[in-house]
Amino acid sequence: MKKKVMVKRILRVGAGLFVIGIIALFGINGYIKYSAGKHIKTLAELEDSAAEKPDAVIVLGAQVKSDGQMSKMLKERVETGIELYRSGLADKIIMSGDHGQADYDEVNTMKAYAIEQGVPSTDIFMDHAGFSTYESMYRAKEIFQVESAVIVTQQYHLYRAVYDAVSLGIEARGISCDTAVYAGDSVRKLREAAARVKDFGYTILKPDPAYLGEAIPVSGSGDATNDL
Numbered sequence: 001m002k003k004k005v006m007v008k009r010i011l012r013v014g015a016g017l018f019v020i021g022i023i024a025l026f027g028i029n030g031y032i033k034y035s036a037g038k039h040i041k042t043l044a045e046l047e048d049s050a051a052e053k054p055d056a057v058i059v060l061g062a063q064v065k066s067d068g069q070m071s072k073m074l075k076e077r078v079e080t081g082i083e084l085y086r087s088g089l090a091d092k093i094i095m096s097g098d099h100g101q102a103d104y105d106e107v108n109t110m111k112a113y114a115i116e117q118g119v120p121s122t123d124i125f126m127d128h129a130g131f132s133t134y135e136s137m138y139r140a141k142e143i144f145q146v147e148s149a150v151i152v153t154q155q156y157h158l159y160r161a162v163y164d165a166v167s168l169g170i171e172a173r174g175i176s177c178d179t180a181v182y183a184g185d186s187v188r189k190l191r192e193a194a195a196r197v198k199d200f201g202y203t204i205l206k207p208d209p210a211y212l213g214e215a216i217p218v219s220g221s222g223d224a225t226n227d228l
Helices: 002-037 043-048 072-086 106-116 133-142 155-167 185-205
Strands: 056-060 093-096 124-127 148-153 171-176
Touching: 002 155, 002 185, 043 171, 056 072, 056 133, 056 155, 072 093, 072 106, 072 148, 093 106, 093 133, 106 124, 124 133, 133 155, 133 185, 148 155, 155 171, 155 185
Parallel strands: 056 093, 056 148, 093 124, 148 171
Antiparallel strands: none
């Protein structure tokens, strides 16, 4: 009898925790999407606004293939960032991504492509330690001393990126770069829902990223971030 009572209690507690988890998942996701959604604009809306020119366009990294080529999603982000730069929306671009290993380098790949498209090297900063969305925004504020920015990534990711930036003290606006729906989209969106809950906690506790270092103001030259 005691065992049955214990099992029932465990099941009740488990069911209660599950319900709380579901409520938290949907509640936090809804809040982040609503909060950040107000800062997501089109290029036309940004060009028509009377706001001052932001310090930089921040392009968030994504997969680079084993042959050194950008994935389609990453190329989409970088090309949108270049378009915003060419439009005169901002004078500097920060390429933020994963360069944690010698044989895997998102940021130099991103910068090299932008230079090929005519963007001066001095106007392109690389954040070699943008290992996560939260870390990219934290380092944008603390290392690159960004006070205002336009953030570029796919729509599903943009809510969290903008939310993180605003929570860390950056006057942020976001522009979606979606031109296609890629394979694995449903899985990415599911993972993103969990990531929003994680970053909601991070923006409250504000843990330091894996790496900080000396300030490299975005008002200077992007060549200060060159490592090749």
